[in-house]
Amino acid sequence: MPADARRAVEEAARASWGRLLAHLAAGTRDLAAAEDALAEAYLSAVRSWPRTGVPDRPEAWLLTAARRTLIDAARHRDVATRALPSLARLMHQDEPGTPSTIPDKRLELLFTCAHPAIAVGVRSPLMLQAVLGLDAARIASAFLVSPAAMGRRLVRAKTKIKQAGIPFAVPGPDQLPERLEFVLDAIYAAYGTGWDERSGLVDEALRLARLVTQLLPGESEAHGLLAALLHGAARERARRADDGTFVPLDEQDVRRWAPALMAEAERHLARATAPGPYRIQAAIQSVHNRRAVTGSTDWATIAALYDDLVAHTPSIGAxxxxxxxxxxxxxxxxxxxxxxxxxxxxxxxxxxxxxxxxxxxxxxxxxxxxxxxxxxxxxxxxxxxxxxxxxxxxxxxxxxxx
Amino acid sequence: MQYLIMAMETAEEFAEREDPERGAEYWAGWGAYLAALSESGVMTGTGGLHPPATSTTVRLRDGQRVVHDGPFADTKEQLGGYFVIDVPDLDAALEWAARCPAAARGAVEVRPLMTPEYYASTGAG
Missing domain, CATH: 1.25.40 (Serine Threonine Protein Phosphatase 5, Tetratricopeptide repeat)
Structure with missing residues (x-):
């Protein structure tokens, strides 16, 4: 049983999906075609790696296989018509030498998925699918819609990216703060809104939020969002008693909170130095979690922070x-x-x-x-x-x- | 990529075109926009339209022509003019749409033109 090879494919899929997809789609803006080609590359890896062994550079192998599929498809389409720019772009992309030389275009991909021209409700699902490779059925159940309906929304969004020419680019400095807000909001929505974390996508949202802080280490609000999510995730195990009953925040047993996540959250909160709604959210969660140390909750400080928050984001939830x-x-x-x-x-x-x-x-x-x-x-x-x-x-x- | 920029204007804006007091300001805005577009070299086509009251809509139903006075849909903003621009991507097109005088009071719709690549992928190819 080629369990090792299968595991290698699964690991490669989890670790590299977004990176490879971003790279494949950057030139053509055709997310759907890139996804199909990449899925096929993973499939052929499942078939051939058990026989040939796992290649030295699995990412490069997968990228080459996916690109070959894309070129074949483009050639097939274009033979009857005319030589087209997308084919030329694909053919002239340099073959990557080592995995580390595959340029990371995931930030561009995130900005494409959360572009204001994409319907607001589909931005998070699109990110989860494109950057993390989650399948439509999983995303659909997290967002409480039927897989078929979610599939249609995702297809429509990808068609729009391609046909409307939504750029695969990091916005310039004048646009960056506003557009980053869309990216962060989409990640926050994936986490689940406000009081209940019914979406069940906590780990996925954390991965996206971590990714943004890695790719844009100087952006205060990115650190603020990650800190807020980490502080919330730290309480994940305390939200339900052993028998499954709901435990409200002020009755939670602080011994069930995760100290490592809280410490990571504090490190990122320290890097959120500019005023912004996610920094405030992180500060609120930080005050809540200080109960693990002090034994009591400073509600006056929390109330003052919420006064600040509604000045920034006057949402009903806030x-x-x-x-x-x-x-x-x-x-x-x-x-x-x-x-x-x-x-x-x-x-x-x-x-x-x-x-x-x-x-x-x-x-x-x-x-x-x-x-x-x-x-x-x-x-x-x-x-x-x-x-x-x-x-x-x-x-x-x-x-x-x- | 080519984009159609549709300037959807309010009734007030249509009225200003011939208003002795506010007309100058109205036209100055459009003059500046047109100048910027042609200066930048992105414009490949344009046209200004008379107000929706001058519109006539035709449908063919059961072999009969059904002609009626006015635009096909009665919306608050109506098409007042259009520009075709050739720019790298949607963000560049949205930049031009935001500068359009109709954006301030009416609305500006941006639509991509079908590309040769798209035609090739369909029955048209």
Whole structure:
């Protein structure tokens, strides 16, 4: 059984997919064709490496095989018509000497996938597929759409890149900050938004975020995003009890947090030196995780950081998280006014925070708890909320307010 | 690559064309844009259009010509003019679209022209 060869192919796939794909697609902007050719190269590696042994330079082998497929396809297409520039570009690309000489075009690829001309909802899926080689079915389930629908969206996006001529380039200095924001936002969306990490793409998002900090080491917000994701990922194991029940952040056992990830997060937070929303997010997570050392949470600092964050990104998520922090900092009545000013009738966290504030101010939370439960997707979270709300009504029976 | 830049203008902008007070400013904006385009050498075609009220739409239905007064769709912004430019990629085309006077109040749509390579990949090849 050629298990070693198969493992070598799998390792090469994981380590080199994005690098090789970026290289193949850079000249033609034809992501779909490059993906097909690269997939075929991996397939022929699975077939031939068990017989011939793993080549000295697997990446170079795969690149050569994929490029041959692309040239054959182009030649086949072009014979009947005319000699075309894409064929010429492919033929004149220098053969790489060693894997390290394959120029890294993954940054260009990231900027292409998160280009503003690509529909916002497909930017993260496109990145996951192109840069990490995730298959459409996996991506589809993470984003809660059918594999067929996700497949169509990805195909449409790749067609747009090719036909609309979306450049394979790192934007110039005047455009870079704005365009980098799209890249970082797409990575953040892959991680899963705000309160629940239902996307299940934590490791993949971390890989993308790490990649951006490696490729753009001077960009503060890239470090900020990575630091925020790492701090969140450090708590991954503490979010569920052994029996699968949901554990909210302020009840988590800090011994289950991952110190190595928190330390890595702090290193990147230190390199996020310019003001920006991801640096603030990282700072918020950092204050939360300091509980592992101090034993308590500094809610006043967190609330102040959220004040900053909503000034940068006035999203509903940020506003509700800010309200929650102020509630924890001890101002539930003021927070109710804050929530009244928001227009978020179907945003579940809004109703959870409102219910908590009503409960803390001695008002009847039952209207808010009912809506909160009705809007909750995650069964473990719903079970947790049911328990919490039930405890309140028992408490209220013991000590009726007023 | 060639791109069609469609300048979608508001009713207000169409009206300004013949407005004795605001007309000069309106035309000065377009004059400067056209000058910049031709100076840079990227423009391969252009045309300005009379307002949508001058439009007539024709359909052939069951062998009958159905002709009606006005544009085919009643939208807030209407095509007021177009430019064809030849630039390396979409980003370069979007730069020119952003400079178009219609971008400030109306909208500018950018569409790639089909390439010989694309035709070759279809039944047209």
């Amino acid at each position: 506003h509700v998280a800010r309200a929650a922090a102020h509630m924890q900092a001890g101002a539930p009545a003021a927070v109710l006014a804050m929530l009244d000013a928001l227009d978020a009738p179907t945003y579940q966290p809004h109703w959870v925070v409102r219910a908590h504030c009503l409960h803390r101010t001695g008002a009847d939370p039952s209207g808010a708890t009912r809506i909160a439960l009705g809007l909750t997707e995650d069964p473990a979270l719903r079970a947790h909320l049911v328990t919490t709300f039930a405890r309140w009504s028992e408490g209220a029976a013991d000590h009726p307010p007023g």
